[in-house]
Amino acid sequence: MSVRRGRAVLARLAAELTRDPSGDNGLPPVDQIRRHSRILLVGDFLRPVDEIAPIVRGYAVQGITGHIVQVNDPAEEILPFFGRARFEGLEGEGNALIGRVEAVRDEYTALLAAHRGALADLCRSGGWTFTVNRTDHPAESAMLMLHSLLSETERS
Amino acid sequence: MLELGGLAFTTPWLLTALVTIPVLWWLLRAMPPAPRLVSFPPIRLILALRSNEETPDRTPWWLILLRMILAAMIIVALAHPLLNPAAKLGGSGPLVVVVDDGWASAADWQVREQKITELVDQADRESRPVLILPTAPSSPGEPIQISKMMRLLKLANT
Numbered sequence: 367m368s369v370r371r372g373r374a375v376l377a378r379l380a381a382e383l384t385r386d387p388s389g390d391n392g393l394p395p396v397d398q399i400r401r402h403s404r405i406l407l408v409g410d411f412l413r414p415v416d417e418i419a420p421i422v423r424g425y426a427v428q429g430i431t432g433h434i435v436q437v438n439d440p441a442e443e444i445l446p447f448f449g450r451a452r453f454e455g456l457e458g459e460g461n462a463l464i465g466r467v468e469a470v471r472d473e474y475t476a477l478l479a480a481h482r483g484a485l486a487d488l489c490r491s492g493g494w495t496f497t498v499n500r501t502d503h504p505a506e507s508a509m510l511m512l513h514s515l516l517s518e519t520e521r522s
Numbered sequence: 523m524l525e526l527g528g529l530a531f532t533t534p535w536l537l538t539a540l541v542t543i544p545v546l547w548w549l550l551r552a553m554p555p556a557p558r559l560v561s562f563p564p565i566r567l568i569l570a571l572r573s574n575e576e577t578p579d580r581t582p583w584w585l586i587l588l589r590m591i592l593a594a595m596i597i598v599a600l601a602h603p604l605l606n607p608a609a610k611l612g613g614s615g616p617l618v619v620v621v622d623d624g625w626a627s628a629a630d631w632q633v634r635e636q637k638i639t640e641l642v643d644q645a646d647r648e649s650r651p652v653l654i655l656p657t658a659p660s661s662p663g664e665p666i667q668i669s670k671m672m673r674l675l676k677l678a679n680t
Contacts, residue, residue, distance in 0.1 A: 412564045442564050450557035455565030462568045463557055470571050477567045 396424035404516060405432030410442070415484040426492030433495045433515055434485065440502045445474045529603055532647065536601040543590055543597075550586050611644055616651040624658040 394407065405425055411418060411434060425432055440446070447467040454461040464470055482498060489496040495515055499508040531537060562568060611617060619641055627634060638654065645652045 410563055412566060414566065439563075442562070447558070447560060451560050452557040453560050453562040453565055453568045456561055456563055459565045460569065462565065462571075464568065464571070473571055474567060477570055478564065481567065 394421060396421055399425075399428070399430065401429055403430050405430060406435070406512070406516075407432060408435045408437060410438055411436040411485060412438075412442070412481075415481065415488055418485065419488055422488050422492045422494055426494070431493050433497065433512060434489055435508060435512065436482070436485065436496070436498045438498065438500055440500055443475075443478065443500060445471050529605060531598075532602040532604065534601060536597060539597045539600075540594060543593055546593060547586060547590060550589065611641070611648060611650070614650075616653060617641065617645040618653045618655060620655045620657060622658070623656040 399405075407421075422432070422434075445467060449467065450463070450465060451467050452461055452463045482496075486496045488494075497508055497511055499505060619638055621634065621638060642652050642654075
């Protein structure tokens with residue numbers, strides 16, 4: 367959805383929000399947008415970094431800077447389960463049976479940390495910023511940071 | 523009655539229940555508790571885990587072994603084990619136990635009593651009636667009541 371002004375944009379925004387997401391890869395498209403625009407992407411960003419990279423690079427090539435705010439559930443971060451559990455993806459990615467969740471917790475948190483590290487590297491390479499926010503933590507700090515980042519870009 | 527060395531079982535057919543133990547073993551191993559279902563958006567990270575295959579959730583082997591031993595012990599106990607049962611009684615028909623219950627046998631009376639109990643139990647297991655014949659005279663000076671013994675034997679043989 368390209369950037370427009372006026373009342374009509376509300377209807378289009380609503381239509382976009384209620385669109386059937388099936389058949390969608392869940393990633394924002396790389397559109398042609400005005401120079402010196404700023405992009406704010408908020409989501410769980412749990413897809414492989416390889417899939418997110420074209421978006422960041424695509425915009426970075428156009429000279430557009432952006433911010434990624436990764437919002438995660440505490441359960442996604444600390445894997446607070448025990449014993450046998452079958453994990454199911456919400457978007458048909460398949461499922462995995464884990465014998466003892468507590469035994470893989472360390473490896474899981476390491477993988478998540480690596481994923482975040484890769485996202486942060488990706489953002490840095492395109493001149494973007496990367497912030498993580500947990501749903502059980504107050505959003506104020508993330509908002510404050512975004513505010514300062516966005517006003518900075520505005521001034522420059 | 524089944525005898526294995528010093529051990530005997532009065533209801534040996536119950537030991538056939540021991541064949542169910544491997545079945546129990548298989549059940550405990552093959553059916554671990556059902557996994558809980560978790561809807562998890564970072565499923566890709568879970569799928570990327572490498573250490574999963576090496577850590578299956580199984581009931582620990584020693585717990586299974588303990589349960590097996592417990593089950594086996596219950597079955598064996600129900601089969602009514604006897605340690606060192608007395609040798610089989612000779613002959614057939616009723617058992618007559620002649621007991622010297624005079625003053626002279628007071629010194630080792632407990633041993634005699636134990637032997638009598640053993641003999642009575644043995645006869646009971648073989649479903650034979652028991653007659654106990656005390657030999658001590660009921661009053662001083664009286665002779666051993668052999669006639670009573672003969673009478674009892676006669677009675678038993680009829």
